[in-house]
Structures are given as C-alpha cells and as structure tokens.
Amino acid sequence: MLFKKVILVFCIAIFSANVFAQQDSIPKPVKVEDLKIDGNIKTTQGIYDPLAPSKAAFYSAIFPGMGQIYNKKYWKAPIVWGALAIPIYYYQTNNSDYKRYRTAYRLRKAGLEDEFTVNGVSSVSITTLETAQEQLRENRDMSLLSGIIIYVLQIVEASVNAHLLQFNTDDNLSVKPTFIADPILFEAPKVGLTFKYTF
Template identity: 80%
Template sequence: MLFKKNILILFIAFYAVHSFAQKDSTDVKVNDVKILGNIKTSQGVYDPLAPSKAAFYSAIFPGMGQIYNKKYWKAPIVWGALAIPVYYYQINNNDYKRYRTAYKLRKAGLQDEFTLEDGSVLVSTETLETAQEQLKENRDFSLLSGIIIYVLQIVEASVNAHLLQFNTDDNLSIKPAFIPDPIQFEAPTVGLQIKFTF
C-alpha cells in the first residue's frame, strides 16, 4: 500500500511540474517575423542531396560521381585503379582454368597440355595442385581488391561532395610567420599566433 502511495505522489509531482513549467520565450511564429530589405549571402547554395547524388552516380558508373563533383581529373584515376584488378582477375582465372583442366585430364588418365607425346611430364601432379591453389588465391585477391576500390571511389565521391559545400577561404588557414620581439631582440622567442579573419 505504501508503494502505491509513493507512485501516486511521484506521478502527481511530475504532472504538476510539467503543467506549471514556463513557456519558451524564444518561441516565435513565422508569421511574426518581418524581413526588411534583401538578404545577401556570399556563399553558394547548400545542397544536402549533393553527396547522395555523387555516391549514387559513382555506384552506377565508377568515376561518374567524381565527374558530378567537377573533379574531372579523378575519373581516369578511378578507371585505371579498377582496370588493374580486373586485368589480373582475368589472367589468374584463365590460368586457373588451364591448370584445373590439365589436373582433371591427368587424373582421368588422359593426355593434358603439360604431357608430351612420348609420355614424359613437364609439370608434376603436385605442381598442378599447387598452381591451382595459388592461382585461385590470386584470383580471389584480385576480386577483393576490385570490390574495395569500387567502394572507396563511392565513399570518395560522397565525401568530396560534402567538403565542396564548406567555406575553404584562405583566411581560415593557419600560416606560420616569424614575428620578431622588439623588446628581446637579442634572445629570440618562439610562439604561436592564431588569427581568425571573418
């Protein structure tokens, strides 16, 4: 019974605090605000959908997000970076199929491309097995590399689209400078000065 009374008292207290709370004085209706004159902005228009568009274009066609961001020089880099794993994937896959076919033929007792007509063997069966394993590993690594580069170019296009909308004026940068101290000219001091210009 005591527990129920305590809960009832707490409920009433929370309700009372909420009902007698002050209203926010900054609560202004849009109809009450009047703007006199023209508002001028020095920066471009912020487009919140630009990063998602750049990522979408890069996902559809690699390098297209970089072109959308007007970083045209990055598109050939993306294409070249994606062409390398595709090239090595094809080479490793073709060689893997060659050695796999030769291994299957040899196990079936037939002549393969690594067996001469007189019956001598250029490549042993153990070497065929090892070559298959190594070529399959290289092929899978090329595929993984291609996927990672594909995802990275999507992320790069999205991040670049985000950063293009920020102010990157030279006044916001840190510039090192030597400022001599006129009082202690003989004994130079080292310091750091941060200057904000708006």
C-alpha cells in the same frame, strides 16, 4: 526589529536586482511580412545542398567515376577507371590460368594427356599443378577483393568530396606553417606549435 530590517534589506536587494538586470540579448521574432529588402541581395557562398553527397554516391555506385564527374572533379574519373581496371585485368588473367591448370590436373588424374604433356613426357609434375591452382585461386580472390575495396572507396570519396565542397574554404581557415627563430637560444633549436585565430 532586527528581523524586519533584514527582511527589508533583502526585499530591496531582490527588487534592485530585477530593476538593474541585464536586458535579454535574444531579439524578438520578426514576421516575414514586416521585412523589406532594398536592392539586390548578393551572396558570396553557394547554397548548401544536403542531397549532393547522396547523389554523388548514387552516381558512383551506378557507374564508377560518375560521382567524381558530378562533383566536377573530372581529373579523378580516369584515376578511378584505371584503379578498377587493374584488379579486373588480374582477376581475368588469374582466373583463366587457374582454369588451365585445373583442367590439366583433372586430365592428369584421369590418365589422359593434358597441355603440359608432350609425347607422353610431362613438363610439369602433379604437385606443381596442385600448387599452381592454389596460388592462382588465391591471386584471383585477392584481385576480386581489391576490386571491391576500390569500388567502395570511390563511392565514399565521391560522397565525402561532395560534402566537403559545400564548406567555406577561405584562406583564413588554412594552416600556414612558419619558422620563427628564437634570438636568445639560437644555437639550441626548439620545436613548437602555435595556433593563431583571426576574426
């Protein structure tokens, strides 16, 4: 008899749990044909364009600074051009000087007069010519490497900027540091960090 009572209580508990269960919070799907819109729809945010970062990167790869112009950050384009002009200038200068010293070194090794030899007297030794060639070649290669790095960075910057322009940048999402003095321990300053969320 006790067993029947336990089964009866168990069945009542399961039945009552189903009866008083919470309703499903997921709404039933609505067909598009059933929707009616009255008036104009106003959107405060722009439409997300997933191809914008790739377009900006493509334009920057074709012509440096064009991705920044595509993102409507016109002030960044002259910075990109100036940043790329500096390694190009130093590459050309170091390369022309390297060729001068290389030619002088070859002529000196062949026993001929070079640009650093006047009336049979050389103003630069052969060791100096070798050292100058090594230093100028290293400077030329570093200029080329820095130019390539700047070129790649401006492509990445245009792509990241195009991606971030599509996010909400409301003032409520910003960080506002404030200093709050502790009235109890005024003489002993404390440092802390507090995050405040408002919805």
